[in-house]
Amino acid sequence: MNAPWKVGPQGNRDSFAAFICDETSLDVLRPVVIELGWQPEKCKKGGLRNAVQSLSITASPNILMVDLSESGDPLNDINALAEVCEPGTIVIAIGQVNDVRLYRDLIASGIHDYLLKPLSPAQVRDSLVMAQAVFAQPKHDAAGTKRHITTAVIGTRGGVGASTLATSLAWLFSADNKLPTALFDLDIHFGTGALSLDLEPGRGLTDAIENPSRIDGLFIERAMIRANDNLAILSAEAPINSPLMTDGAAFLQLEEEFRHAFEMTVIDLPRNMLINFPQLVNDANVILLVTEMTLASARDAIRLLSWLKANAPHAEVMVVANKVQGGITEISRADFETSIESKIAFSIPYDIKAAANAAKLGHTFVDANRASKAAAVMRDVAKAVLGSADDDDVIDSGSRGKKSLLGKLDLKAMLPKKGKAAAKDAAMSEAAIAAE
Numbered sequence: 001m002n003a004p005w006k007v008g009p010q011g012n013r014d015s016f017a018a019f020i021c022d023e024t025s026l027d028v029l030r031p032v033v034i035e036l037g038w039q040p041e042k043c044k045k046g047g048l049r050n051a052v053q054s055l056s057i058t059a060s061p062n063i064l065m066v067d068l069s070e071s072g073d074p075l076n077d078i079n080a081l082a083e084v085c086e087p088g089t090i091v092i093a094i095g096q097v098n099d100v101r102l103y104r105d106l107i108a109s110g111i112h113d114y115l116l117k118p119l120s121p122a123q124v125r126d127s128l129v130m131a132q133a134v135f136a137q138p139k140h141d142a143a144g145t146k147r148h149i150t151t152a153v154i155g156t157r158g159g160v161g162a163s164t165l166a167t168s169l170a171w172l173f174s175a176d177n178k179l180p181t182a183l184f185d186l187d188i189h190f191g192t193g194a195l196s197l198d199l200e201p202g203r204g205l206t207d208a209i210e211n212p213s214r215i216d217g218l219f220i221e222r223a224m225i226r227a228n229d230n231l232a233i234l235s236a237e238a239p240i241n242s243p244l245m246t247d248g249a250a251f252l253q254l255e256e257e258f259r260h261a262f263e264m265t266v267i268d269l270p271r272n273m274l275i276n277f278p279q280l281v282n283d284a285n286v287i288l289l290v291t292e293m294t295l296a297s298a299r300d301a302i303r304l305l306s307w308l309k310a311n312a313p314h315a316e317v318m319v320v321a322n323k324v325q326g327g328i329t330e331i332s333r334a335d336f337e338t339s340i341e342s343k344i345a346f347s348i349p350y351d352i353k354a355a356a357n358a359a360k361l362g363h364t365f366v367d368a369n370r371a372s373k374a375a376a377v378m379r380d381v382a383k384a385v386l387g388s389a390d391d392d393d394v395i396d397s398g399s400r401g402k403k404s405l406l407g408k409l410d411l412k413a414m415l416p417k418k419g420k421a422a423a424k425d426a427a428m429s430e431a432a433i434a435a436e
């Protein structure tokens with residue numbers, strides 16, 4: 001019976017109310033309530049019975065603190081309270097019975113926390129802050145299950161368009177699919193996640209790196225910047241003279257918080273971050289490897305695919321070619337695919353007008369150019385990411401080869417042989433054969 005207080009939609013409700021039996025506890029509670037920005041008048045004298053009476057005629061608050069001290073049968077009375085409380089209310093019980101069984105029963109009945117008297121300001125504050133964070137989290141569906149997809153977008157080389165794809169996907173998930181989405185820009189010094197949406201990055205990510213212990217649901221709620229109703233961004237524009245001082249724990253903790261607070265996380269993950277923080281891909285469900293059709297990109301696609309196979313074997317990896325110009329790629333698609341031993345899952349055309357339009361409008365590429373072919377392919381990528389969660393078979397069975405990818409690399413063979421160079425090459429190999 002774990003859910004009389006199942007989290008549900010929020011109406012015009014008070015943020016907080018308390019029904020407390022004794023003045024001593026009220027004296028501890030009121031300053032903390034003021035500190036958290038609530039009205040002290042919401043701390044009323046009275047216990048569980050008063051709470052039930054009051055809430056049967058008024059809307060229940062987001063967070064309710066209720067004193068069980070005068071209740072002969074707390075569990076039973078709590079159930080009475082559940083009947084008058086609206087879904088979504090987070091209930092903190094207070095009592096003077098130090099009994100672990102009662103505590104467990106109360107928690108099992110849907111109570112968020114049980115505080116033992118005499119109350120201390122720190123204990124009350126911690127519990128209320130935690131309750132706020134729980135309340136701020138996205139709501140679970142009726143079955144209590146919530147899926148989350150973490151997508152890491154990695155470029156094989158600089159400038160291939162990884163950030164363009166990351167911001168576009170985040171926009172599609174949040175604006176088109178209406179899914180609560182976090183865009184996590186891990187290009188700490190040069191990130192463009194906020195810039196592409198014409199926003200200031202704020203200090204959120206910098207604060208998180210400097211004070212990882214502060215990271216919790218409430219922190220991310222405050223530290224992230226909003227791009228639309230469903231899209232929040234965590235990014236930085238760290239000064240160029242300030243090196244990245246972190247062991248990476250903050251990043252993992254943030255990823256964890258995103259999993260609780262959102263349904264989609266898109267990580268703009270510069271490849272150089274993988275060197276120091278390989279654990280960043282530990283919990284990625286989908287990894288999009290963005291590449292151009294060049295020799296250098298082919299080499300690094302091979303190396304990254306091989307690395308991902310070892311470090312993120314659970315993730316579905318898809319290769320996305322970007323800036324593809326029909327007929328004039330440095331390396332043909334067939335050669336590229338053979339060399340990386342993987343299919344190109346999506347091919348986004350080069351469209352400089354669309355890129356210019358996005359920059360001019362301060363919108364994501366996909367949002368600024370709805371009718372373009374490039375945006376259509378990006379929407380297909382978004383669909384594939386969303387579909388990946390429903391298709392467990394896809395995960396791990398992808399097109400990644402089993403052999404050593406680097407061993408297969410024949411860079412020379414991939415380059416077009418033309419004119420004199422080709423003739424010289426042919427002559428050299430004939431000479432080599434003759435010499436054998």
Ligand SMILES: Nc1ncnc2c1ncn2[C@@H]1O[C@H](COP(=O)(O)OP(=O)(O)OP(=O)(O)O)[C@@H](O)[C@H]1O
Pocket residue numbers: 155157158159160161162163164165187192270322323324348349350351352355356374
């Ligand atoms: N399909 C495309 N057609 C034309 N221009 C594009 C396309 N995709 C991205 N661009 C442009 O390429 C430039 C680099 O893109 P972006 O910043 O997304 O690359 P990146 O891989 O994140 O680079 P960095 O290595 O700096 O992080 C941007 O100016 C962007 O507008």
Ligand SMILES: [Mg+2]
Pocket residue numbers: 162163164187191192268
């Ligand atoms: Mg980038």
